[in-house]
Amino acid sequence: MVVAFPEPSNALPREWPARRRTEKLVGLSLIVSGSVHGSITQDHFKEWWGYGLFFMAAAVCLIVFGLALTTDAIDSQRTPGDVHKLRRIMYFAGLVGTIALLALYALTRTAGIPFGPGAGTVETVAVPDVVANVTEVAAAFGLILLLWKARSGVTLARRR
Numbered sequence: 001m002v003v004a005f006p007e008p009s010n011a012l013p014r015e016w017p018a019r020r021r022t023e024k025l026v027g028l029s030l031i032v033s034g035s036v037h038g039s040i041t042q043d044h045f046k047e048w049w050g051y052g053l054f055f056m057a058a059a060v061c062l063i064v065f066g067l068a069l070t071t072d073a074i075d076s077q078r079t080p081g082d083v084h085k086l087r088r089i090m091y092f093a094g095l096v097g098t099i100a101l102l103a104l105y106a107l108t109r110t111a112g113i114p115f116g117p118g119a120g121t122v123e124t125v126a127v128p129d130v131v132a133n134v135t136e137v138a139a140a141f142g143l144i145l146l147l148w149k150a151r152s153g154v155t156l157a158r159r160r
Contacts, residue, residue, distance in 0.1 A: 019146065026142035027069030029135040030094070033101075034062030036132040048116045058101060065094050088150050095143040098136050105133060 038059035045052025068074065074086055104114075109129075112120040 019149070022142055022146055023069045026094075026139045026146070027066040029139040029142065030062045030066030030069070030098075033132045033135040033139065034059045034066060036128045036135075037062060040128055047118065050116050051118075061097065065090075065097075069094075084150065088147065091143050091147045091150065095140060095147065098140045098143065102133065102136055102140070105129065 037055050041052055041055040041059060044055045068090070074083060074090065107114060108123045109125060110122065112122045
């Protein structure tokens with residue numbers, strides 16, 4: 001005789017491990033990008049305090065958001081309210097910020113810096129730029145995937 005026990009109400013949904021893996025990859029990508037931004041902040045402060053402040057703020061935001069995704073900072077047992085809605089808002093805000101950084105990068109490499117003493121100067125592409133942009137593009141695709149799956153109700157779990 002086989003006895004089936006009901007699944008506890010606090011059990012993790014089946015899609016949890018796949019979503020967490022995606023969140024962790026996105027988070028790590030953002031931490032790398034934030035670290036790159038942080039590593040060149042001092043150079044930008046030497047150019048103008050506004051550039052340095054921008055890079056410092058970008059680094060902090062990227063790293064904090066990346067840490068929020070890689071840790072269990074937002075889960076149903078510790079966070080009050082609708083955790084799924086909070087996650088969707090978090091994914092969307094992260095996507096908007098990441099796309100804004102990528103757009104600003106493209107602008108500074110084509111039309112020139114939009115503000116400050118270097119306004120109009122077209123920046124050159126360097127290795128740190130490539131590292132930051134590759135990780136930001138990866139994060140953006142991951143956030144789009146997380147948003148799409150969260151909105152459509154499709155799980156990230158593999159079919160068996």
